[in-house]
Amino acid sequence: MSASGNTSNGAAPTYRLQGLTVRHLAAARGQAAALHAIDLVIAQGEQLAIIGPSGAGKTTLLATLACAHRPADGLFEAFGVAPWTLSEGERHRLRARLFLAPQTPPLPPRQRVVTAVLAARLPQWGFWRALASLVKPADPAAAFAALSRFNLGDKLYSRVDRLSGGERQRCGLARLLLSSAQALLVDEPLSALDPALSELTLVTLRQEAAARGATLICSLHQVDLALSHFPRIVALRDGRVVFDLPREQVSDAMVAQLYQGEQPAASTPPADPAAPRLAVGACF
Numbered sequence: 001m002s003a004s005g006n007t008s009n010g011a012a013p014t015y016r017l018q019g020l021t022v023r024h025l026a027a028a029r030g031q032a033a034a035l036h037a038i039d040l041v042i043a044q045g046e047q048l049a050i051i052g053p054s055g056a057g058k059t060t061l062l063a064t065l066a067c068a069h070r071p072a073d074g075l076f077e078a079f080g081v082a083p084w085t086l087s088e089g090e091r092h093r094l095r096a097r098l099f100l101a102p103q104t105p106p107l108p109p110r111q112r113v114v115t116a117v118l119a120a121r122l123p124q125w126g127f128w129r130a131l132a133s134l135v136k137p138a139d140p141a142a143a144f145a146a147l148s149r150f151n152l153g154d155k156l157y158s159r160v161d162r163l164s165g166g167e168r169q170r171c172g173l174a175r176l177l178l179s180s181a182q183a184l185l186v187d188e189p190l191s192a193l194d195p196a197l198s199e200l201t202l203v204t205l206r207q208e209a210a211a212r213g214a215t216l217i218c219s220l221h222q223v224d225l226a227l228s229h230f231p232r233i234v235a236l237r238d239g240r241v242v243f244d245l246p247r248e249q250v251s252d253a254m255v256a257q258l259y260q261g262e263q264p265a266a267s268t269p270p271a272d273p274a275a276p277r278l279a280v281g282a283c284f
């Protein structure tokens with residue numbers, strides 16, 4: 001890659017950020033910016049994980065990359081263009097090349113899973129086809145195939161509000177598979193998944209990104225999974241990049257320093273001192 005961030009074949013990187021600063025509109029007066037002076041170049045087809053403690057700025061960074069937050073300062077380019085210099089219509093078309101899978105996907109509660117998943121195709125369909133698909137799903141086989149890759153094929157015709165948290169999360173990821181995006185932005189996809197589904201999810205996301213030559217950027221709280229699945233690790237803390245390294249260069253000491261002073265993830269609830277005195281089957 002050249003100093004401009006362009007790849008050896010001259011193609012623009014998926015993202016180029018220089019001195020990027022982002023403030024939330026609703027931030028309290030005097031509250032620090034959510035992201036400060038971020039420098040990042042991400043080539044097309046790269047796969048990287050963003051790690052860092054709660055409040056580090058991971059979600060803000062992904063939303064900024066999805067052109068959902070307008071930066072307060074600095075350079076921000078996606079696919080070689082500066083989105084915030086474009087007209088609203090042009091920026092809308094650029095957004096069709098990006099897919100942001102939020103931690104809690106905004107799925108209409110009364111909708112069937114098949115319809116919710118096929119909504120990812122809306123940018124590719126004309127108005128009438130999109131409208132007709134609300135009444136009779138246009139391509140249920142594609143929705144089934146996408147759901148099956150996350151072990152969720154049996155929920156094709158379930159109502160969205162009858163899914164568990166983890167099923168909703170995977171339903172949101174199945175949408176990603178049906179999009180035609182070239183940048184896949186995934187925010188904490190494993191927060192409601194067990195270890196086996198977590199593995200399946202990361203493998204599926206990585207395979208999909210590689211198959212379509214898309215860039216995959218995934219925020220994760222599970223540092224071990226970030227290191228085992230992603231070749232590049234970007235660590236954030238207090239809105240700043242602490243390190244941006246190939247995984248082989250990330251040491252235990254660097255990770256410990258990144259999370260220093262943070263509460264470890266609560267995998268087991270603290271012991272209740274009264275527990276031994278409670279009779280089995282006690283009700284309150």
Ligand SMILES: Nc1ncnc2c1ncn2[C@@H]1O[C@H](COP(=O)(O)OP(=O)(O)OP(=O)(O)O)[C@@H](O)[C@H]1O
Pocket residue numbers: 024025026027028034052053054055056057058059060061
């Ligand atoms: N809508 C908002 N309005 C004001 N401040 C916000 C808003 N959303 C996030 N922030 C602040 O921006 C900073 C970064 O938050 P962000 O959600 O990006 O962190 P995160 O690393 O994704 O955290 P987590 O791991 O807990 O999801 C935090 O200080 C947070 O309080």
